Amino acid sequence: GENVEQHPSTLSVQEGDSAVIKCTYSDSASNYFPWYKQELGKRPQLIIDIRSNVGEKKDQRIAVTLNKTAKHFSLHITETQPEDSAVYFCAASSGTGRRALTFGSGTRLQVQP
Amino acid sequence: NAGVTQTPKFRVLKTGQSMTLLCAQDMNHEYMYWYRQDPGMGLRLIHYSVGEGTTAKGEVPDGYNVSRLKKQNFLLGLESAAPSQTSVYFCASVRGWGGTYEQYFGPGTRLTVT
Numbered sequence: 001g002e003n004v005e006q007h008p009s010t011l012s013v014q015e016g017d018s019a020v021i022k023c024t025y026s027d028s029a030s031n032y033f034p035w036y037k038q039e040l041g042k043r044p045q046l047i048i049d050i051r052s053n054v055g056e057k058k059d060q061r062i063a064v065t066l067n068k069t070a071k072h073f074s075l076h077i078t079e080t081q082p083e084d085s086a087v088y089f090c091a092a093s094s095g096t097g098r099r100a101l102t103f104g105s106g107t108r109l110q111v112q113p
Numbered sequence: 114n115a116g117v118t119q120t121p122k123f124r125v126l127k128t129g130q131s132m133t134l135l136c137a138q139d140m141n142h143e144y145m146y147w148y149r150q151d152p153g154m155g156l157r158l159i160h161y162s163v164g165e166g167t168t169a170k171g172e173v174p175d176g177y178n179v180s181r182l183k184k185q186n187f188l189l190g191l192e193s194a195a196p197s198q199t200s201v202y203f204c205a206s207v208r209g210w211g212g213t214y215e216q217y218f219g220p221g222t223r224l225t226v227t
Contacts, residue, residue, distance in 0.1 A: 001172065006155075032214040043203060043218040044156070051214075089155050093214060098163060099144055099207050100171060101216060103155030 002027040004092050006104025013080050014112050021107045023090035024072040030092040033066060033073045034101070038087045047088075048075070080111045115139050117219035119204050125225045126194040134189040134222050136204030143209030145187040146171075146216070147179065149200040156203060162187055163209070194226045 003026040013019050025033075031052035036044035050057045050064045050073065057064050061080075066073040077084055087108050091101040120135040136145065143164050148156035158171030160179040168179045176198060178190045187206075191198060204219040 004155075034215070043220050046215060049215065091155075098161050098169065099209070099214060100146055100158045100161050101156070102172075103157070105155050106153070 002030060002092055002094070002102040004090060004102050004104045006090050006107060008107060009105065010108045010110070012110045012112060015080060015082060017080055019075075019077045019080055019084070019109055019111075021075045021088055021090070021109075022072060023074070023092075023104050024070075025092040025102075026071065027092070027094065028071065029094045032093040032099075033064070034091050034093075035062075035064060035075045036089045036091065038089060038106075044089060077109075080109075082111050082113050085109055085111045117204055117206055117217050119202075119219040119222050121222060122220065123223045125227065126191075127227055128195060130194050131190070131192050132194065132224075133191075134202055134204075134224075136187040136189070136206075136219055137185055138206040138217070139185060140206065140208070140217065141184070142206035142217070143184075144207040145181065146205045146207075147177070147187065147189045148203045148205065149173065150203060150221075151200050159189065159202075194224075196226045198224065199226045200224060 006023045034049035037047045038044045061078045063076040087106045090104040117138045146161045147159040150156045162168045162181040165184040180188045202222045205216040
C-alpha cells in the first residue's frame with residue numbers, strides 16, 4: 001500500500017519568514033495530494049491540494065509543488081504569521097477505487113512573533 | 114447543510130464495553146471513511162464505504178466493524194473496547210463523481226478506554 005513520509009516533524013520560524021514542509025510517497029498510482037492544517041482539538045482543514053497533472057499550485061501565501069518522477073511534493077508558506085502555527089499534514093490518494101487518503105505523520109509549525 | 118456530523122463528541126468506555134459511533138452527511142456523497150488519529154500521528158484508515166450497502170477494510174480494521182445501511186450514515190462499532198482503541202475518530206466523505214477528490218471531515222469523536 002501507499003506510504004507517505006513527512007519532514008520535518010517540527011519547524012520553528014520567525015514571523016515573516018518562509019516555511020517549507022516536504023513529503024514523499026511510494027505508490028506511483030497516487031494522483032491527488034492534499035495538505036491539511038489541524039489546530040488543537042479540531043478537524044483537519046484542507047488548505048491546498050494538487051493533482052498529478054499539475055506541477056505547481058498557488059493560493060495567496062501558500063503553494064504546493066509536485067515532482068512525480070521523484071515522488072515528492074512540498075508545501076511552501078511565505079510571509080508566515082502567528083496564526084499559521086498549527087500541525088500540517090500531507091496526504092496522498094490514488095483518486096480511483098477507494099479514494100482514501102494516506103497521511104504523513106505531521107509537522108508542527110511554530111511561528112514566533 | 115450541516116456537512117459531516119459525528120455522534121457522540123466524547124465518550125469514556127471501560128475495557129470490554131461496546132459502543133457505536135455515528136457519522137452522518139447531508140451532501141449525498143457516495144464515499145465515506147472512518148479514520149483514527151493517535152497523539153502525534155497522522156490519520157489512519159480503519160474502514161471505508163464506496164456506496165450504500167458496501168464496506169471494506171482499511172489499514173487498521175482489527176477490533177472494529179462498520180455498516181452503511183443508508184447512504185447518508187456510516188456507523189463504526191467497537192464490540193469489545195480495548196485501551197489501544199483510545200483515540201480520536203474522524204469520519205469523512207467524498208462526493209465520488211465529477212472527478213472530485215476532496216474529503217470533508219466531521220468534527221471528531223474523542224474516545225477514551227480505561
